[in-house]
Amino acid sequence: MSVTGILAKAEAVAVTPEPAELLARARALAPALRERAAKACAERRLPAETIADLQAAGLFRILQPRRWGGYEMHPNVFYDVQQILAEACMSTGWVYGVVGGHPYELALFPDAAQQEVWGEDDSVLVSSSYQPVGKVERVEGGFRLSGQWGFSSGSHHCRWVLLGAMIPPAEPGGPPDMRTFLVPRADYEIIENWDVFGLQGTGSHDIKVDGAFVPEHRTHKAVDGFLCQNPGQAENDGPLYALPWAQIFLRLVSTAALGGARGAIAGAVEITKSRISTNTGKASKADPILLNTIAKAHAQVEEMSAVLRRNFDDMLGERATPLTLEKRALYRYQSASVVRRCADLVDDLMPLLGGRAIYRSSPVVQVWLDLNAARAHVANDSNNFGPDLFGSLVGDPPSFMFL
Structure with a gap:
């Protein structure tokens, strides 16, 4: 790498933003993401300007090593950003989660691979x-x-x-x-x-x-990802890259559901505040079943988000021994249950919001579709991981190393 490139990386590290600043940048993008959501669906890809905005805000650098111009931050910063983006557009949150998580795995590859990808341009996706x-x-x-x-x-x-x-x-x-x-x-x-x-x-x-x-x-x-003994840790030797790769990946494909569900809940609240049934003449905000369904959805999404944060705080906390297989099995199971739980919560809301909620212009219907599509990912089916969680409780080894 040239001297100019080395100096540029050193400057990037020196101006690493605070987590709160990155969250603020993500929130600032939300209006544009909402406006582009229909275009993204129609074109079956995110608009190029959305990727450019995410790049300019530095959001893809959160899990990237400092030696490659990244921020090497706590995973909770990354997943908080993902939820904010997904609340505005779940497709954006999903792509951000997956593509933005790959710098973590690339950091585990031998250094020669990292040089090939980032040596000339550390913004490559x-x-x-x-x-x-x-x-x-x-x-x-x-x-x-x-x-x-x-x-x-x-x-x-x-x-x-x-x-x-x-x-x-x-x-x-x-x-x-x-x-x-x-x-x-x-x-x-x-x-x-x-x-x-x-x-x-x-x-x-x-x-x-x-x-x-x-x-x-x-x-x-x-097997290197499972043992947390990856070649790239020789150069990327911070505690972030000593985590099990599976624990990072599993949340990349489930966390967008939390943001999406929040967007659906916000849409349901807006509908409920002003809707009067044309059939009964009754106000939706006087319907205790609807209000309790919204309350349940809000409480459970916040609970799942809190569990995510707790789990990564635990994984990166001071410990004398490696993370146990029992905890890894539990955390994998909790991640796998998120999408289906969020889909069920929004599914419960849909029939209570009246006929207007099924129009494509509804603030709920696209998220409802997105959540049910996200359920198809193999990592989002907790039935695949329940037997290993049970096995960990009785001292059996895992049948599947990806945890």
Whole structure:
């Protein structure tokens, strides 16, 4: 890296904003995000100006290492920003969560991979699809990767992608080796097939790779993330990067639901304040069932948000021993339950708000669709993780390392 680049990074670190400033920047973007939400849905991707605004506000740098011009902040700052953005536009919150979380995983890769992505431009963004559907062949110095992956959110705005695949054992009968492969834009094609009923603006199109060479240093072993012993920690040695990667990732795909649900609740409050039923002549604000449903939704969203903050405070707190598998299983389960709980809360509100609530112009209906679309993510189904949580209570080892 040039001397100019080193000095620029040093200056960026020196002017790292306070968390409150980053939250204020996110709130300042909310009106524009609301105005662009319909365009994002129609075009099946976030507008370029939205990505530019997030970049200019420094929001993608919250989990990025300081040595690469990032802020290396507590995860709660990142998830607070994600909730604010998602309250205005859940597709924006979703893309921000996923793409904005990838600097964390990239920091765990060998330094050579970080140099390739950020060496010339530390604002480069990365998308992903972790489905282990890739076909891998071992070759000298690395691997040949092929396949087609779905659900790569924000892919049109990114210059690299992270893709999941299982590597054939080096020896017959050897253990499975799940890895994430880092692939540059020149080596993959975006297949535009994102045609869905919710989260339309996330632009989660397919990624196709045909025999791309991926050197060893551009892979990240799942077992390293589980053990919290990643190559990138040699250079990125702060406590942030010693956390289990799974705990960061799981919240990237569930936290937007908290912001989305808050947006739906705010919309329900506005409707309730002034609505008079044309059939009964009664005011909605006199309906105790509706008022209790709104109150329940508000209280439970705040509870889930508080649990998220508590869990990361615990993970980054002073401790003499590593985070126990029992806590990791609990925190994974709590994350996985968020989206379905939020979807159920908003689903309960919909029939109580009257016929106008089902119009596309309603402040509730798009969030309702977004939340139900978000339920489809495998990490947002707590039934996948309940057996491991139970197992942790009786001393059994986890069946799935991603926790």
